[in-house]
Amino acid sequence: xxxxxxxxxxxxxxxxxxxxxxxxxxxxxxxxxxxxxxxxxxxxxxxxxxxxxxxxxxxxxxxxxxxxxxxxxxxxxxxxxxxxxxxxxxxxxxxxxxxxxxxxxxxxxxxxxxxxxxxxxxxxxxxxxxxxxxxxxxxxxxxxxxxxxxxxxxxxxxxxxxxxxxxxxxxxxxxxxxxxxxxxxxxxxxxxxxxxxxxxxxxxxxxxxxxxxxxxxxxxxxxxxxxxxxxxxxxxxxxxxxxxxxxxx
Amino acid sequence: xxxxxxxxxxxxxxxxxxxxxxxxxxxxxxxxxxxxxxxxxxxxxxxxxxxxxxxxxxxxxxxxxxxxxxxxxxxxxxxxxxxxxxxxxxxxxxxxxxxxxxxxxxxxxxxxxxxxxxxxxxxxxxxxxxxxxxxxxxxxxxxxxxxxxxxxxxxxxxxxxxxxxxxxxxxxxxxxxxxxxxxxxxxxxxxxxxxxxxxxxxxxxxxxxxxxxxxxxxxxxxxxxxxxxxxxxxxxxxxxxxxxxxxxxxxxxxxxxxxxxxxxxxxxxxxxxxxxxxxxxxxxxxxxxxxxxxxxxxxxxxxxxxxxx
Numbered sequence: 211x212x213x214x215x216x217x218x219x220x221x222x223x224x225x226x227x228x229x230x231x232x233x234x235x236x237x238x239x240x241x242x243x244x245x246x247x248x249x250x251x252x253x254x255x256x257x258x259x260x261x262x263x264x265x266x267x268x269x270x271x272x273x274x275x276x277x278x279x280x281x282x283x284x285x286x287x288x289x290x291x292x293x294x295x296x297x298x299x300x301x302x303x304x305x306x307x308x309x310x311x312x313x314x315x316x317x318x319x320x321x322x323x324x325x326x327x328x329x330x331x332x333x334x335x336x337x338x339x340x341x342x343x344x345x346x347x348x349x350x351x352x353x354x355x356x357x358x359x360x361x362x363x364x365x366x367x368x369x370x371x372x373x374x375x376x377x378x379x380x381x382x383x384x385x386x387x388x389x390x391x392x393x394x395x396x397x398x399x400x401x402x403x404x405x406x407x408x409x410x411x412x413x414x415x416x417x418x419x420x421x422x423x424x425x426x427x428x429x430x431x432x433x434x435x436x437x438x439x440x441x442x443x444x445x446x447x448x449x450x451x452x453x454x455x456x457x458x459x
Numbered sequence: 460x461x462x463x464x465x466x467x468x469x470x471x472x473x474x475x476x477x478x479x480x481x482x483x484x485x486x487x488x489x490x491x492x493x494x495x496x497x498x499x500x501x502x503x504x505x506x507x508x509x510x511x512x513x514x515x516x517x518x519x520x521x522x523x524x525x526x527x528x529x530x531x532x533x534x535x536x537x538x539x540x541x542x543x544x545x546x547x548x549x550x551x552x553x554x555x556x557x558x559x560x561x562x563x564x565x566x567x568x569x570x571x572x573x574x575x576x577x578x579x580x581x582x583x584x585x586x587x588x589x590x591x592x593x594x595x596x597x598x599x600x601x602x603x604x605x606x607x608x609x610x611x612x613x614x615x616x617x618x619x620x621x622x623x624x625x626x627x628x629x630x631x632x633x634x635x636x637x638x639x640x641x642x643x644x645x646x647x648x649x650x651x652x653x654x655x656x657x658x659x660x661x662x663x664x665x666x667x668x669x670x671x672x673x674x675x676x677x678x679x680x681x682x683x684x685x686x687x688x689x690x691x692x693x694x695x696x697x698x699x700x701x702x703x704x705x706x707x708x709x710x711x712x713x714x715x716x717x718x719x720x721x722x723x724x725x726x727x728x729x730x731x732x733x734x735x736x737x738x739x740x741x742x743x744x745x746x747x748x749x750x751x752x753x754x755x756x757x758x759x760x761x762x763x764x765x766x767x768x
Contacts, residue, residue: 221587223723227587229591236586236590236591303568304568304569305562305563305566305567305568305569308563328704330587330588331586331587332586333571333572333585333586333587333588334569334571335555336558336559336562336571337559339556339558339559339560339563340559340560340562340563341563342529342560343559343560343561343563343564344563347634348529348632348634348635349529349530349635351529351555352552354697368697368698369698370551370698370706371642371643371649371698372640372641372642372643372698373640373641373642374637374639374641375637375639376528376635376636376637376638377635377636377638378634379634379635382634387697388687388690388704389690389697424567424568424598424599425568425570425595425596425597426595426596426598427594427595428581428594428595428596429593429594430591430593430594431592432591432592433585433589433590433591433592436729436734438747438749438752439749439750439751439752440750440751440752441741441746441752441753441754442751442752442753444753445755445760445763446767448735449767451751452712452735452751456712456733456750458711458712459679459712459768
């Protein structure tokens, strides 16, 4: 079985982004970039499937600027066997990424695609489901447990109020939630090994995909800020404030 | 212009989130129709018909729609989608699961998690965990949208008298099977709809200690929530998680206990009306957004608070 794992290069989760003063976007110059945390979980899951013998090959894919190569190297240091970079400087929106991935799935013929449930920059939560629709494949989003069983995969999903379990016919799409696994730390020997793994670069045009953005961003603004209130000295004062000032209890 | 809102339900009750989405549809303007896709869901359609501002309810009733499988539900939406300018889902687990499938099939962009409607084609949505708000314009013929429920006051549950029209249910895709569901049983209000939320963080120290919050939640009639750190540590179930990647809440009163206030947690609760923080670390970022902060040991302060309320 072949597993395809798309990975996105995003602003590191520890960075508090700032809105540019001209309101055209957020300032990402000179900030630390990392692999989207949910995608890291996806690479880890695919790697574990390989280690268990359920998968034969793990292929990582990233779509975006040349520096996404670093993200692919990280994926290969975790355990992906090779990488494919779809290189473009155009702003990529989820529908365009789903179309690029569909073109690669048509070419690579994986049995399973594991993606992060959402990217922590645009918070869209769309790409996996869109790819499933374009391929007419079944999907299980927000996975917390994955078990390959012959030509099916059983997935436990995090839903509102609890858990839900689905059985999908392969090929299928899975998106990861936080509790699926804890990604391993990449070790120096594995980073060195990853440098030698094959990394292929293609362009969206070669895949026959029009990646022009569909949504136009008119403005990016700071959210209304919430100012700090008061520090109360004790519980009695707190209760008094809640009853008589805020009137919420 | 006519707008289709996809109902959120459990085949018996119409979910409140549907009424938040109807409110967003009303803000866009035009005829508002609701699609109830389920199995044995006639009662849900009747409830949807009562919602203020709804002019028609489409009921698709069939076994393929019993469990809300994304493949079948998306196919059902597509089967009736012709003629609608906007298709709205509440940004719940189900809405987020299905909406992108519909958008991709229509070859349109999806606008996720809108918090405001500027015009029929322009919407505001949070990005970077709510640290920025993007105003985006769609040129697509059909706008597929998910609605952040806390940003729109729900349309009234009664006052409408829409006709219910039956449509054929789609066939099962055959690719995905429902195996089972484990839903937590709780007498407490739903986290996303509660007027008071008591949340615990890593400061609680263990799943056992987390129970200290029960008495406070009982006293306040509150739903229980948790920070991602507390969920990661196994102190609380994942569906209690409040934050960027968990639930977004905006209650009248939010009590954060032993929560430091990571950006990703603040993204899920900073629109609450009144925020109370109890933490022994006076430097914790949570105090930067709290209306009332109490620097104290939570194991003393919480029982004291229960007594005093």
